[in-house]
Amino acid sequence: EVQLVQSGAEVKEPGESLKISCKGSGYKFTSYYIAWVRQMAGKGLEWMGVIYPGGSDIKYSPSFQGQVTFSVDRSTSTAYLQWSSLKVSDTAVYFCARTSMVRDIVYWFDAWGQGTLVTVSS
Amino acid sequence: DVVMTQSPDSLAVSLGERATINCKSSQSVLNNSNNKNSLAWYQQKPGQPPKLLIYWASTRESGVPDRFSGSGSGTDFTLTISSLQAQDVAVYYCQQYHDFPPGFGQGTKVEIK
Numbered sequence: 001e002v003q004l005v006q007s008g009a010e011v012k013e014p015g016e017s018l019k020i021s022c023k024g025s026g027y028k029f030t031s032y033y034i035a036w037v038r039q040m041a042g043k044g045l046e047w048m049g050v051i052y053p054g055g056s057d058i059k060y061s062p063s064f065q066g067q068v069t070f071s072v073d074r075s076t077s078t079a080y081l082q083w084s085s086l087k088v089s090d091t092a093v094y095f096c097a098r099t100s101m102v103r104d105i106v107y108w109f110d111a112w113g114q115g116t117l118v119t120v121s122s
Numbered sequence: 123d124v125v126m127t128q129s130p131d132s133l134a135v136s137l138g139e140r141a142t143i144n145c146k147s148s149q150s151v152l153n154n155s156n157n158k159n160s161l162a163w164y165q166q167k168p169g170q171p172p173k174l175l176i177y178w179a180s181t182r183e184s185g186v187p188d189r190f191s192g193s194g195s196g197t198d199f200t201l202t203i204s205s206l207q208a209q210d211v212a213v214y215y216c217q218q219y220h221d222f223p224p225g226f227g228q229g230t231k232v233e234i235k
Contacts, residue, residue, distance in 0.1 A: 038156070044215065044226055044227070044228050044229045045164075045166075045172065045215055045217075045221055045226040045229075046226070047224050047225065047226070054215070055154075059222070061223045062223070067163060095171050097171075099170075104222045105160075105222065106219055106222065106224045107175040107177075107218070107219050107224075108162035108174055108185065108217065108219060109162075109164075109172070109174060109217075110173055110174050110177075111174075112171035112173070113171060114170075114171055115171055
């Protein structure tokens with residue numbers, strides 16, 4: 001069974017750094033892309049970007065370029081999303097999802113993590 | 123960017139009745155290389171992640187009940203729930219994967235009348 005398990009909820013203050021995780025299992029982690037999707041409270045889904053655990057490919061949505069950083073640890077089949085300086089407006093649920101990408105076309109998302117709630121407040 | 127617009131924003135349907143959700147893209151999402159439409163549908167229940175229902179506009183994901191069906195081509199698409207069940211209460215999203223970046227519709231909330 002394909003599973004993506006995310007790290008737990010976080011409460012941070014503005015300006016702090018944060019790294020959340022997404023661990024894949026039940027499939028070959030290096031054969032699929034991992035996407036990150038933001039969902040602010042009561043709102044819709046926003047695609048943030050993708051990273052390829054099988055190589056060096058990373059694509060950020062223009063809306064999130066420079067605001068976040070993606071990384072992976074192949075040895076533990078884990079993808080990461082990190083912020084260097086959080087803002088109150090980063091408060092949201094963040095999902096990781098499995099996908100494929102061919103020539104800059106990001107396909108559908110067929111497996112999702114349970115989501116990580118990030119709350120940024122002073 | 124391709125903009126996805128869903129209608130209505132919400133709808134209430136009686137149990138056993140048909141629910142129809144529309145999704146319109148700002149440009150065609152027809153993939154000329156395979157003549158398929160690059161459009162997916164997701165279901166998100168409260169407190170849960172989204173779940174893939176349909177891709178290529180009409181291909182049902184494994185395990186998805188056949189009361190869910192997708193149709194349409196070009197810029198206009200429909201998700202139909204043929205006989206609404208209580209467990210279908212959720213927000214439904216369409217997503218295009220024809221162009222970069224991929225984008226979602228704003229969501230349609232389905233409730234029981």
